[in-house]
Each structure stands twice: as structure tokens, then as C-alpha cells.
Amino acid sequence: MATRRWSPTPLSPNATWNSGRTISAEDFVADWQACNGQNISFKCNNTDRMSQVSSVKQGTSPDQVVVTYKGSYSDWPRTFDFLLPKESVSDPTTFNDGWTSLTKINDWLAGPFRVADVSRDAGVLIETPNPDWWADKPKLSQLTFRVIAADDRFAALRSSQIDAYSLGEDTSKVDDLDALGNVEVREADVPRGKPERVATRRTLANYGAFGNQSIGWTDVGYLEPAG
Known part of the structure; x- marks a missing residue:
């Protein structure tokens, strides 16, 4: 060949x-x-x-x-x-x-956001805009990633604790998610992995709608409407 x-x-x-x-x-x-x-x-x-x-x-x-x-x-x-x-x-x-300190984590990455804080005990990672980013500036003031048990993610989304989470292979909550009214199931392009279905608030699909607000989620990728 x-x-x-x-x-x-x-x-x-x-x-x-x-x-x-x-x-x-x-x-x-x-x-x-x-x-x-x-x-x-x-x-x-x-x-x-x-x-x-x-x-x-x-x-x-x-x-x-x-x-x-x-x-x-x-x-x-x-x-x-x-x-x-x-x-x-x-x-x-x-x-x-080797990813043991904020300095290493930030030095070894590049993007519109940089890691501001990590709490392994609480399972929270916070990112803020990267002042040295060389391309388009981000529209959000903060991203918050949380470790949440799979069985608790639907409730966390419903209560606005998070704004998006990955469904993985589980489609049992799709009807319940649709019933929330302000949530869509979209497809996330995950680095070095298969595309995943993600439950996300409709406003998250349009970053500009957030202005300078902060948002939180458990998994994130480039979001395309699920077919």
C-alpha cells in the first residue's frame, strides 16, 4: 500500500x-x-x-x-x-x-485559558483567561471543571451546579434532559477519542450569550448539534 x-x-x-x-x-x-x-x-x-x-x-x-x-x-x-x-x-x-504543579501544568499547555487553581480533594479545576494567548481572546471570564459521580450529573445540571456533562454511552436520560426545556444533547469532539454526546444548556452553544459570566461543566469539547 x-x-x-x-x-x-x-x-x-x-x-x-x-x-x-x-x-x-x-x-x-x-x-x-x-x-x-x-x-x-x-x-x-x-x-x-x-x-x-x-x-x-x-x-x-x-x-x-x-x-x-x-x-x-x-x-x-x-x-x-x-x-x-x-x-x-x-x-x-x-x-x-509529571503533572504535579500549577507551574508545570500551565507551562505544558497553550490556549485561551490557563489553570488558575486545582483542588484534588474537592475535585475542582478552575481556568481563567490566558493573558499570553496569541490568538482570539476568550469570551468567558472563567471555566470550572468538577468531578461529579455519573449518577449525580443530571441533578447537578438541573440545579445549575454545572452547565454541561458527557453522557458517554448512557442514553437513558435523553428524554429527561429534553423535558428540562433549556437543555440540548449535542456531540462533542473529544481530543484523541471518539465523539461524545454531551448534555448542555442552550446558551452554552452560543458562547457570546454569556458575556463575561463564568460557566461550569464536567466535560467539554467543540460542540456540534447531535444528528
Whole structure:
């Protein structure tokens, strides 16, 4: 079977990790080496996509990545939909257990929000806007993620304790969710995983409707109406 190559347009020169380091081809190479399934010491959530790749290397400059696939692969655009910096995947111990402080968590991520507080005992993670984010600024002032038992999530949504949660494979609550009136079941594009059905308040589908309010949820992805 013939191999297929993907050589995208150069990475944005403004794209940086929260640590300040420029995102480069080295990050793509390191992620692929960690999660292509060849080294089982890396506890990757999913290796299906990376395992379709035969090589990842720098192109003509550090801001160009050349990915070669083993054959035809229809889901190729999502191969690197959740990129991590090379520092966080340098070895299995760092990748599996290195996320131990707010400094490391923030330095090893990039996005419109950064982690402001984590309470493992309470099961709460709070994110606030990232002042160093180089793309579009977020419209929300805060995101709150809560660990809530699966059996309690419907009640938490109904009582406005949270604004969205993943249904997973459970569809038993769909009729009850529809009966709430202000809730929709949508499909979330989850990084390195299969799309999940998510129960969400209708206003969450339009971020602009929130202005500067804060919202809370248990799982989040890019929300598309469920078909």
C-alpha cells in the first residue's frame, strides 16, 4: 500500500506554549514517538491515530512538519488534535506522573485559558483567561471543571451546579434532559477519542450569550448539534 504524506502550511510564528517557547516540529515528533503505541510505558489515552503514522519530521524549517502515513487514513486531520510540548513527553515518568504543579501544568499547555487553581480533594479545576494567548481572546471570564459521580450529573445540571456533562454511552436520560426545556444533547469532539454526546444548556452553544459570566461543566469539547 502506498504511503501518504501530509505537509501543512508553516506553523504560526506567534504560536507559543505558555512557557514562552515557540511551538515547533520537535513537539510533533516527540508526541508521535510517545503515543504511537511502540512504547507501552507511555500511558497514552489513545494510540490509534498515531499508530497510522510511519514518520514525523521537520520540513525545511522548524515551523514546518512533514507527517508520512502508512497508507490511506481518512481521519488524518485529527492526528495531532491535542498537541503536548516535547518537555512533557520526554520520558514515560514525566508523561505519566509529571503533572504535579500549577507551574508545570500551565507551562505544558497553550490556549485561551490557563489553570488558575486545582483542588484534588474537592475535585475542582478552575481556568481563567490566558493573558499570553496569541490568538482570539476568550469570551468567558472563567471555566470550572468538577468531578461529579455519573449518577449525580443530571441533578447537578438541573440545579445549575454545572452547565454541561458527557453522557458517554448512557442514553437513558435523553428524554429527561429534553423535558428540562433549556437543555440540548449535542456531540462533542473529544481530543484523541471518539465523539461524545454531551448534555448542555442552550446558551452554552452560543458562547457570546454569556458575556463575561463564568460557566461550569464536567466535560467539554467543540460542540456540534447531535444528528
